[in-house]
Amino acid sequence: MIHYNLKCNNDHTFNSWFDSVDAFDKLEKTKMLSCPVCGSDEIKRAIMSPQVSSSKTKQAVSLSKPASEIEKKISEARKKIESESENVGKNFATEARAMHEGDSPVRSIYGEAKIKDAKSLIDDGIPVIPLPWIKRQTN
Numbered sequence: 001m002i003h004y005n006l007k008c009n010n011d012h013t014f015n016s017w018f019d020s021v022d023a024f025d026k027l028e029k030t031k032m033l034s035c036p037v038c039g040s041d042e043i044k045r046a047i048m049s050p051q052v053s054s055s056k057t058k059q060a061v062s063l064s065k066p067a068s069e070i071e072k073k074i075s076e077a078r079k080k081i082e083s084e085s086e087n088v089g090k091n092f093a094t095e096a097r098a099m100h101e102g103d104s105p106v107r108s109i110y111g112e113a114k115i116k117d118a119k120s121l122i123d124d125g126i127p128v129i130p131l132p133w134i135k136r137q138t139n
């Protein structure tokens with residue numbers, strides 16, 4: 001299929017799909033094309049302005065791709081972590097410390113922690129990883 005911008009002798013522009021360049025030529029030669037506005041059969045191919053917008057569209061798609069790839073990865077990681085870990089919510093810091101100190105069974109947990117608490121866990125050598133989708137509390 002080929003897409004053409006067309007123009008009649010009265011300067012009406014429209015566009016249409018054709019099976020091939022030959023198919024267009026044949027329709028044009030036999031005056032089978034007519035303007036949807038005035039019905040004129042004097043139809044010419046117009047300058048292909050859509051080329052500009054289609055390349056712009058392509059560029060926009062390729063520019064937005066990395067972001068959606070990252071979002072996809074984050075969403076996959078989130079599913080994995082949430083299915084394999086226990087959500088301890090706001091008790092995260094307490095639980096992490098209890099596990100580290102042997103007061104609680106060692107397992108994978110996730111939850112919310114205040115930045116101050118997360119920092120002190122790291123200072124004590126307790127491995128915590130900030131998750132991009134967990135909203136951290138600032139105080």
Ligand SMILES: [Zn+2]
Pocket residue numbers: 008009010011012035036037038039040
């Ligand atoms: Zn026309």
